[in-house]
Amino acid sequence: MKESTIVDLVSRKLVPYILLFGLYLISFGHLSPGGGFQGGAVLSSGVLLLCLSRGVKTTRLLFTSRAVSALEITAFTLFLVMAAAGMAVGVSFLGNFLPLGRIGEVPSAGFILFLNLVIGLEVGAGITLICFSLLKED
Amino acid sequence: MRRILLWFFTGLVLAALGTLLLCSGPALFTRSPSGSEPAAAGEPAPQVVLSERMREHFFLRAVAESGAINLVSAIYLGYRAFDTLGETIVLVLSVAGVLLLTGVRQ
Numbered sequence: 001m002k003e004s005t006i007v008d009l010v011s012r013k014l015v016p017y018i019l020l021f022g023l024y025l026i027s028f029g030h031l032s033p034g035g036g037f038q039g040g041a042v043l044s045s046g047v048l049l050l051c052l053s054r055g056v057k058t059t060r061l062l063f064t065s066r067a068v069s070a071l072e073i074t075a076f077t078l079f080l081v082m083a084a085a086g087m088a089v090g091v092s093f094l095g096n097f098l099p100l101g102r103i104g105e106v107p108s109a110g111f112i113l114f115l116n117l118v119i120g121l122e123v124g125a126g127i128t129l130i131c132f133s134l135l136k137e138d
Numbered sequence: 139m140r141r142i143l144l145w146f147f148t149g150l151v152l153a154a155l156g157t158l159l160l161c162s163g164p165a166l167f168t169r170s171p172s173g174s175e176p177a178a179a180g181e182p183a184p185q186v187v188l189s190e191r192m193r194e195h196f197f198l199r200a201v202a203e204s205g206a207i208n209l210v211s212a213i214y215l216g217y218r219a220f221d222t223l224g225e226t227i228v229l230v231l232s233v234a235g236v237l238l239l240t241g242v243r244q
Contacts, residue, residue, distance in 0.1 A: 030206035035214075069237075076230050083223060093159075094219040100205035109205035112215045115222070122226060126233040133240045 011053035018046035026120035030109040036116040040123025047128045056135050065132055068125045075122035082114060145238050149231050156224060 026039030051059045086095035098110030107113060196217075200209055204216040214222055 030208050030211045030215075032208060033210075035208070035211050072230070072233065076226060079223065079226055083219075094223065096204065096216060103201060103205055104207060109212075112204065112206050112211060115215045115219065116211070119222065119226065123229065126229050129233050130236050133237055 007053050011049050015046050015050050018049065019043060022046060022120070022124065026116055027106060027113070029116040029120075030112045031104065031106070036119030037123050039116070039120040040125075041127060043120065043124035044127035044131065047124075048131050051131060051135055056132065056137050060132065063128065065129065068128055068132070072122055072125035072129065075118045075125065079115070079118050079122070082111070082118070086111075141238055145234060148234070152227055152231065156227060159220075 022039045022042035022045075024039075025034035025042055026036055029035035029039065047059065047063055050062075083094045086097050087093050089095075089097045091097045096111040098114070100110050101108040196209060196213065200212050200216075201207060204212040206212040206216065
């Protein structure tokens with residue numbers, strides 16, 4: 001594959017900001033437009049840009065598929081544990097049992113912020129895994 | 139072949155679990171309202187459209203109840219979080235299916 005300096009440079013400068021924007025969308029999901037699914041898609045699009053510009057093999061050295069799949073399964077298990085913890089506390093299944101806090105701040109909505117984080121990581125890891133397995137270099 | 143069977147079986151078990159939760163959910167996981175009086179026999183029930191009442195409820199009280207300013211987030215993670223749980227199961231199963239069918243072993 002022929003390397004292009006412009007694509008290489010721009011993508012390497014751009015990817016950290018894309019990942020940061022994805023984390024912003026996830027963590028401010030209960031205050032502004034955005035949320036777990038959208039933020040996770042942005043996270044995985046950052047990894048995908050790295051794949052397309054630097055090659056899948058190089059990207060897989062940084063984001064190993066073992067770590068990404070472990071992140072996916074951990075996030076899903078955390079979702080289930082958090083859902084069942086509501087029953088243990090005595091609210092209901094998937095009930096919001098954390099204190100709500102002051103409305104308008106980042107750690108405010110209790111349960112919703114945590115669920116956004118978990119879903120964002122899970123969606124990002126899932127789409128990244130799908131792209132890893134569908135993209136092949138020759 | 140064994141992997142395909144295993145994946146199919148896992149999907150079946152998760153789907154059965156979801157169906158079971160969904161069917162027994164109102165009985166098991168929610169508190170029944172205490173002291174719900176039966177409807178009076180004589181007078182006809184008032185005709186109020188349910189979606190209007192829900193819209194009014196969300197508009198007036200969702201921010202105070204869930205703590206989230208973004209009402210979309212308050213609905214899909216607060217009031218309808220069960221729906222989101224199903225979506226997450228679908229995503230995990232689809233990733234497992236893609237990894238199975240493309241045959242990535244690492």
